[in-house]
Amino acid sequence: xxxxxxxxxxxxxxxxxxxxxxxxxxxxxxxxxxxxxxxxxxxxxxxxxxxxxxxxxxxxxxxxxxxxxxxxxxxxxxxxxxxxxxxxxxxxxxxxxxxxxxxxxxxxxxxxxxxxxxxxxxxxxxxxxxxxxxxxxxxxxxxxxxxxxxxxxxxxxxxxxxxxxxxxxxxxxxxxxxxxxxxxxxxxxxxxxxxxxxxxxxxxxxxxxxxxxxxxxxxxxxxxxxxxxxxxxxxxxxxxxxxxxxxxxxxxxxxxxxxxxxxxxxxxxxxxxxxxxxxxxxxxxxxxxxxxxxxxxxxxxxxxxxxxxxxxxxxxxxxxxxx
Amino acid sequence: xxxxxxxxxxxxxxxxxxxxxxxxxxxxxxxxxxxxxxxxxxxxxxxxxxxxxxxxxxxxxxxxxxxxxxxxxxxxxxxxxxxxxxxxxxxxxxxxxxxxxxxxxxxxxxxxxxxxxxxxxxxxxxxxxxxxxxxxxxxxxxxxxxxxxxxxxxxxxxxxxxxxxxxxxxxxxxxxxxxxxxxxxxxxxxxxxxxxxxxxxxxxxxxxxxxxxxxxxxxxxxxxxxxxxxxxxxxxxxxxxxxxxxxxxxxxxxxxxxxxxxxxxxxxxxxxxxxxxxxxxxxxxxxxxxxxxxxxxxxxxxxxxxxxxxxxxxxxxxxxxxxxxxxxxxxxxxxxxxxxxxxxxxxxxxxxxxxxxxxxxxxxxxxxxxxxxxxxxxxxxxxxxxxxxxxxxxxxxxxxxxxxxxxxxxxxxxxxxxxxxxxxxxxxxxxxxxxxxxxxxxxxxxxxxxxxxxxxxxxxxxxxxxxxxxxxxxxx
Numbered sequence: 159x160x161x162x163x164x165x166x167x168x169x170x171x172x173x174x175x176x177x178x179x180x181x182x183x184x185x186x187x188x189x190x191x192x193x194x195x196x197x198x199x200x201x202x203x204x205x206x207x208x209x210x211x212x213x214x215x216x217x218x219x220x221x222x223x224x225x226x227x228x229x230x231x232x233x234x235x236x237x238x239x240x241x242x243x244x245x246x247x248x249x250x251x252x253x254x255x256x257x258x259x260x261x262x263x264x265x266x267x268x269x270x271x272x273x274x275x276x277x278x279x280x281x282x283x284x285x286x287x288x289x290x291x292x293x294x295x296x297x298x299x300x301x302x303x304x305x306x307x308x309x310x311x312x313x314x315x316x317x318x319x320x321x322x323x324x325x326x327x328x329x330x331x332x333x334x335x336x337x338x339x340x341x342x343x344x345x346x347x348x349x350x351x352x353x354x355x356x357x358x359x360x361x362x363x364x365x366x367x368x369x370x371x372x373x374x375x376x377x378x379x380x381x382x383x384x385x386x387x388x389x390x391x392x393x394x395x396x397x398x399x400x401x402x403x404x405x406x407x408x409x410x411x412x413x414x415x416x417x418x419x420x421x422x423x424x425x426x427x428x429x430x431x432x433x434x435x436x437x438x439x440x441x442x443x444x445x446x447x448x449x450x451x452x453x454x455x456x457x458x459x460x461x462x463x464x465x466x467x468x469x470x471x472x473x474x475x476x477x478x479x480x481x
Numbered sequence: 482x483x484x485x486x487x488x489x490x491x492x493x494x495x496x497x498x499x500x501x502x503x504x505x506x507x508x509x510x511x512x513x514x515x516x517x518x519x520x521x522x523x524x525x526x527x528x529x530x531x532x533x534x535x536x537x538x539x540x541x542x543x544x545x546x547x548x549x550x551x552x553x554x555x556x557x558x559x560x561x562x563x564x565x566x567x568x569x570x571x572x573x574x575x576x577x578x579x580x581x582x583x584x585x586x587x588x589x590x591x592x593x594x595x596x597x598x599x600x601x602x603x604x605x606x607x608x609x610x611x612x613x614x615x616x617x618x619x620x621x622x623x624x625x626x627x628x629x630x631x632x633x634x635x636x637x638x639x640x641x642x643x644x645x646x647x648x649x650x651x652x653x654x655x656x657x658x659x660x661x662x663x664x665x666x667x668x669x670x671x672x673x674x675x676x677x678x679x680x681x682x683x684x685x686x687x688x689x690x691x692x693x694x695x696x697x698x699x700x701x702x703x704x705x706x707x708x709x710x711x712x713x714x715x716x717x718x719x720x721x722x723x724x725x726x727x728x729x730x731x732x733x734x735x736x737x738x739x740x741x742x743x744x745x746x747x748x749x750x751x752x753x754x755x756x757x758x759x760x761x762x763x764x765x766x767x768x769x770x771x772x773x774x775x776x777x778x779x780x781x782x783x784x785x786x787x788x789x790x791x792x793x794x795x796x797x798x799x800x801x802x803x804x805x806x807x808x809x810x811x812x813x814x815x816x817x818x819x820x821x822x823x824x825x826x827x828x829x830x831x832x833x834x835x836x837x838x839x840x841x842x843x844x845x846x847x848x849x850x851x852x853x854x855x856x857x858x859x860x861x862x863x864x865x866x867x868x869x870x871x872x873x874x875x876x877x878x879x880x881x882x883x884x885x886x887x888x889x890x891x892x893x894x895x896x897x898x899x900x901x902x903x904x905x906x907x908x909x910x911x912x913x914x915x916x917x918x919x920x921x922x923x924x925x926x927x928x929x930x931x932x933x934x935x936x937x938x939x940x941x942x943x944x945x946x947x948x949x950x951x952x953x954x955x956x957x
Binding site for chain 1 (some may be wrong): 591850906912915918
């Protein structure tokens with residue numbers, strides 16, 4: 159091929175420009191510690207990184223939801239332990255009052271303290287945490303318990319607790335189990351996690367086969383009335399019932415503890431998942447600095463060589479050697 | 482018999498042609514940097530004469546001829562390479578244009594290092610999640626609302642920006658490209674006429690050829706052209722015709738020069754040569770039209786993913802987003818017909834709690850079933866366009882990926898066709914370009930030829946001197 163000076167200078171300029179561009183691009187990548195700056199530079203990696211990035215934020219969301227739940231469960235635990243100690247105290251008081259040595263005055267005192275316990279329990283189950291009535295099952299926006307002014311009995315969302323035979327209240331949160339909704343628009347329970355805790359479970363509801371209330375508050379009310387009136391009929395039986403109720407409170411204590419454990423397990427699992435995802439993200443997007451700087455040094459070398467050759471290749475022609 | 486002064490004439494022609502040769506060398510060196518210049522060479526021919534027409538012509542082996550003459554000064558150019566160069570030039574220009582505009586589209590949609598619509602939908606999702614554990618609280622509800630507002634504003638922003646690109650390309654096409662083409666066509670027609678006249682009187686207007694070729698090269702960047710020439714016996718010899726597809730832009734045989742104009746018909750931009758619509762297969766105009774008109778998968782036939790594709794996608798996104806969430810809410814959260822007026826409703830704007838958190842009973846009961854439904858809707862597959870079924874985020878990422886993959890593809894193609902173009906350009910330059918070494922050799926050659934001819938002249942002169950002054954003077 160016939161080579162002209164214009165071809166040489168045109169090609170030279172093109173190579174020089176290419177070399178400088180590559181060096182500049184590499185410099186940008188190193189400054190950003192990234193493998194690519196634009197989606198179009200590496201669509202496959204970018205698309206995968208996009209997905210990984212979304213998964214990471216999802217894990218943040220689920221972890222945050224679990225932490226919220228954990229805070230609530232800690233609050234449950236402290237409330238339940240509070241109720242538990244009230245029940246223990248109540249049992250002690252009742253057993254003291256049952257003995258023949260107690261006189262009417264002492265029983266009056268016991269009645270007063272049982273009533274005080276009732277108030278304490280009502281306050282405990284109507285506890286608000288972060289603006290939520292945590293024992294209100296699925297309707298945490300409203301106080302769950304109130305007292306019927308006529309009977310002095312406990313009402314759960316307006317219904318006498320003794321009349322409640324069954325209830326199922328669910329309050330779901332999404333913790334990344336793949337939230338699903340059925341065709342009717344109802345959330346599929348298996349795909350979410352139920353964090354509803356009802357005061358009914360804690361305090362008991364309905365009546366047993368003998369017609370006695372299974373509810374702590376109402377039972378304390380009955381006992382207080384008995385002591386008030388110094389009426390010791392059936393007191394043994396009532397004491398037994400109260401013990402049963404106390405057992406139930408302890409069972410609740412344990413079951414909330416289990417839920418807390420589950421949260422810790424799940425948060426740990428999400429944590430390690432997040433760690434893996436972040437490692438993957440770094441692999442997809444992050445630039446190994448050693449590699450980047452080595453590449454840059456190579457490009458710099460090429461550019462310098464290009465410049466140096468330029469002074470030699472562009473200058474001479476036969477013209478320069480004429481005397 | 483040899484005429485006495487014939488040698489002088491022969492040598493004179495040698496001296497003159499050496500001078501012309503040196504002039505041409507000078508012209509070549511002087512013009513070597515000029516765009517479109519093709520080198521000239523002197524076409525020297527020896528002069529021969531026939532013994533039958535010359536009275537004193539030598540006969541037999543003595544015949545020598547009459548020195549040299551400059552037949553013409555020709556330019557060195559390979560017409561086939563011109564055709565290949567123009568084809569490669571328009572192909573490259575098409576891809577380069579697409580790459581350039583796709584880069585701007587990517588700048589808008591790309592979320593690799595910026596936050597965009599995808600991140601905002603994710604933020605909306607996160608805030609709904611937070612609301613699901615904090616239902617009934619207005620501050621969390623208003624966080625959701627502000628996120629939704631950001632989504633609508635970003636969709637409006639994308640739409641506006643994309644439309645702006647399209648408008649700018651239209652303006653560029655109408656007020657720069659087309660004007661330039663019309664000017665070039667006029668100039669070529671003028672040159673055609675001048676060249677025809679020059680050739681008629683037997684001149685070889687090399688500089689005008691160069692000028693015309695340069696204009697044709699420029700035209701080839703804009704569109705696919707076909708250049709026709711006329712044979713020696715044609716009355717239009719010297720002129721060229723220019724065709725784009727099947728349509729003549731310049732037709733010397735009917736003295737026609739087209740005027741291009743842009744028209745918009747049902748949202749599609751078209752280019753007409755007077756009354757005929759032009760069909761482009763390559764060139765910058767093809768790239769621009771694909772960008773302005775390409776509806777991608779929305780078109781019945783296969784089309785480029787141009788700006789209308791992205792605009793329609795955004796419209797579909799806005800409509801589906803509004804449809805899904807308005808449906809779940811039972812009252813309009815979002816209003817608007819398409820991406821340009823997509824907004825959150827006045828009701829929601831007035832009251833953050835307009836977003837229904839539950840479908841069962843009072844909104845402040847703390848139930849969150851509807852929020853979960855919204856989260857599910859956000860994360861489940863929706864038929865967003867006729868050909869796309871997936872989540873909203875997937876849709877946004879797909880749009881982003883469409884632009885990025887196209888950009889990647891056309892960058893590669895532009896760079897490949899640039900290599901082809903460079904190779905052909907180098908080949909062409911290798912034929913028509915000026916080589917300093919060659920010219921220096923020519924310079925020495927002509928200088929030496931001049932010197933030698935002058936020496937012969939001196940020798941002849943001295944020989945005559947002998948004949949005239951010294952011959953026959955013996956014994957004087």
